[in-house]
Amino acid sequence: MNDTTPAIETIGLRKVFGDKVAVEDLSLRVERGEVFGFLGPNGAGKTTSVKMLLGLSAPTSGRGLLLGSPVGTASALRKVGFLPEHFRFHDWLKAHEFLFVHGRLYGMNGQALKTRVPQLLDLVGLTAHSEKRLSDFSKGMLQRIGLAQALLNEPEVVFLDEPTSGLDPLGRRLVRDIIRDLKTRGTTVFLNSHLLSEVEVTCDRVSFVKHGRVVQTSPLKSLMNGLLHVEIRAQKITPDTIAGLRRWSPTVDATGERIRLELSEETFLPEIHRYLVQQGADVYSVTPQRISLEELFVQIVGSEVGL
């Protein structure tokens, strides 16, 4: 095993429950140090995929490697952290005991844990609750301690299955900061999330899954740099002027004094501005609008609400 093996590599992973295909065909490659977003509607098979990668459930067919070791082997998990979707823990343990026990399960010794546990409690903002039993924790506090648990062994790959589902805005920001911090340390992060604003600011690359199949994988940059929506507010526009805009934009949507365009490049903006002025229009504003990940999500996985 060396550092050039991908963090995660799967070939045709498939999971069938009875006659329900949860994951159709998962073929993925996540490089080391990447923050990888795994997006898709409810029931798309995200959690099932993570469970297969962690050896929690056995693939019906296909292969997968985690840090170079076959999924489902104990050795593959030595350098892996995991925060489950339904975070439930032994709630009769106190916060620090919980981290201690899980650290021991990673094979860490008591000496190392004596410094590591308080560090992590501090990281997730639970130092003041170290002596509390988990049964007295709120949902968000449980998710925080679960996150601390996933980082105990300074993992090389961390799986976070909707890590902010129970968190307040501060908690969400905390998770964002933790992910950024992990990235600077070269840790690979596999993030399942519905919160696209979060994905937008943390992920390097995203996959969209639908009905257990990856429908698109792209670097976030290229996704976000795709089409640029522009709204122009101007008066004294003639139909000829509008027709002339088709040079830059395939769609031109003009209503009253507002014109909406889709540009493939930002550099068209000054050209369009110059053109409008030359045509005698009074331009009040030209406002570029980045397409949001949410719109992309809807475009890619479709907008039907039923599952």
Next chain:
Amino acid sequence: MRTVRIIAGLTLREAVRRKIVLAALLMGSVFLTVYAVGFYYINQDMTREAGVAPLIAFKEMRNFILMAGLYVVNFLTMGMAILTSIDTLSGEISSGTVQTLVAKPVRRWEIVLGKWLGFVVILTLYLLLMGGGVIGAVLAISGHQAPKPLLGLSLIWLNAVLVLNLSFFGGSRLSTLANGVLAFGMYGIGFVGGWIEQVGWLAQKQAAVHVGIVSSLLFPGEAMWKRAAHELQTPLVKALGVSPFSFQSPPNNVMIGYAAFYAAVVLLLAVRKFGQRDL
């Protein structure tokens, strides 16, 4: 082995934290107190009326009460085995608690074995306390000593471990409730089978004896109690067969071997299922 130790420790800590140990100790002390006080007065009465009954009857009477006490201990230990462990696999699977354990660099069998060891420790201590308490109380109050107490307690222990392993077997594949139905149901089969066999002997009905033997094979727990009772009996009662604790056909050593084998197989099946299933 490290993981097994950690999980066993966790299981013990859970029993303490959830006040299972406290409740068991408390109820155990109440039981032992009631038992000792009751025995004390019966013993006192017997001694006072010494003129009427032959001396030999004292010994039989004392042993009879001892047997009654151990019968309850057998039942309580078995109940402990079921109630403490029935939820441990199925509950953690359905709540998802097991996911963070299994996603560690550990093997699944280590988790099952660790839990099992934890429960065995609890059971053993409980049995030693309760069984030792009953035998000790009788000895201290009347000076009467049970024949072969260690062998008797070991067989009661085996009965409890059988039930424990069955509950692991069910817990690795069933919901908690279904597992409870399975564990009590199997015990019921063994129990009723034992009595059918007994009656069959008395009535000389060979078919009934066969039914009893088959049910003991289905679940040999009650058979272990029958053998324990036989070992704890005084020679006189053994010969006469006149008490509810004397059995015409005490299970033989082959049956004990079978029970141990049964326990091992059932635990292995639990380990295997837990190792393969989706969590």
